[in-house]
Every structure is written in C-alpha cells, then in structure tokens.
Amino acid sequence: MTHAALFRHQFWGEGTYELAIEVGSTDDGRLQAVLDAVWGAAGVCGCYGHRDREPEDQEAVPRTVAALEEFGQLLGRVRLPSGELVVCDVTAVRGGDDSGDWLAFGVPLSALRQAGVEFEDGPYFRSAAADAWLAGIGQDAFRAAPFSLGLVGWSVSGLADAETLGGVLPEKRGMAYLLPSGGVLRFGAVND
Numbered sequence: 001m002t003h004a005a006l007f008r009h010q011f012w013g014e015g016t017y018e019l020a021i022e023v024g025s026t027d028d029g030r031l032q033a034v035l036d037a038v039w040g041a042a043g044v045c046g047c048y049g050h051r052d053r054e055p056e057d058q059e060a061v062p063r064t065v066a067a068l069e070e071f072g073q074l075l076g077r078v079r080l081p082s083g084e085l086v087v088c089d090v091t092a093v094r095g096g097d098d099s100g101d102w103l104a105f106g107v108p109l110s111a112l113r114q115a116g117v118e119f120e121d122g123p124y125f126r127s128a129a130a131d132a133w134l135a136g137i138g139q140d141a142f143r144a145a146p147f148s149l150g151l152v153g154w155s156v157s158g159l160a161d162a163e164t165l166g167g168v169l170p171e172k173r174g175m176a177y178l179l180p181s182g183g184v185l186r187f188g189a190v191n192d
Contacts, residue, residue, distance in 0.1 A: 016106025
C-alpha cells in the first residue's frame, strides 16, 4: 500500500481538494441522505473516526450524522480514476437559523500528490482531473439526494451559496460549480 492510502502519512492541515455540498436544510435526515449518496457515489471503503491511526488499528464507526458530529470527520479510502487508492474524509458544517448545512468530501492534497495527481501552477491548487472526478461524484450523488449547490476545488466549502447565485452560474469561475436548475444539475468548469 502506498503512502497515499495511509492516514498518518498525510498533511491534513494543508487542506483537501473537495466536493463541498450545500445541503439545503439543517435537517439530520437530509444531511444523512447526502452523506450516504456521496459515500456511495465515490465508492468509499471503510468508515473510521481517527486520522492518527490506520484503519487496521481502529474500530470502524457507523456512517451516520451522529458519528460525524462525534468525531468531527469520517474517514475512508477511495480509488481515483487512475486506480490509485487514497485516503478521503467527510466533514460537515451545521448551519444555524439563517443557513443550511454543508457537507464536504475531500482528499488531502498530500495524498493526491503522492498518487501523482498534477496541479496547475499559480496561487491556487487546481486540477482539471480532480475537478472532473469530484464533479462526477456530485452528479451521481445528486440523483440520489438532490442538494442546493456543489462546489469543487481546494478548500471551497462555503465560498458561494445557492441563494446568492440565484440559479445563475458565475461568468468567471475560480472553482467548479454544480448548480441545480429545473431538476437538472449544471456543471460550470473553472475558467478563470
């Protein structure tokens, strides 16, 4: 097994390349539905609560909103389109009275580098290959559990919201968007 698939060999503080989903409510049932849809669409193996121990050294935890709140994240392993096994995590930001929940599925940048994923030069980490893979996961998940908005890129959770967008993709996009309109999920690739 390569370092890309080992929990303790990641630089978690560097951030993740992620699919961040604005769930659209603060209901536990909706968050659970999106969590299940994303986990299934990505084909995540295992479900664990501790990133300082390898899966073989800890008990599996249930893939539930309660476990997500208890541990602060849920971890597993997923295969990239290249076939490389990498670690992944899911986190959530629970909304208050004025906003809905967010769920982010991501892979640490260190794991992507160890797996040979290339990033564009510039001030931000960008990868067309990672964008396409994560957008595909979002599109599959949307069919099982519709959501308000999806953002794809490096640490993008909460950088836009469906209400502000009003159903219109921005002309210039520094991150990728998955925006529902009329029951169809539109993809807006990075173009800026």
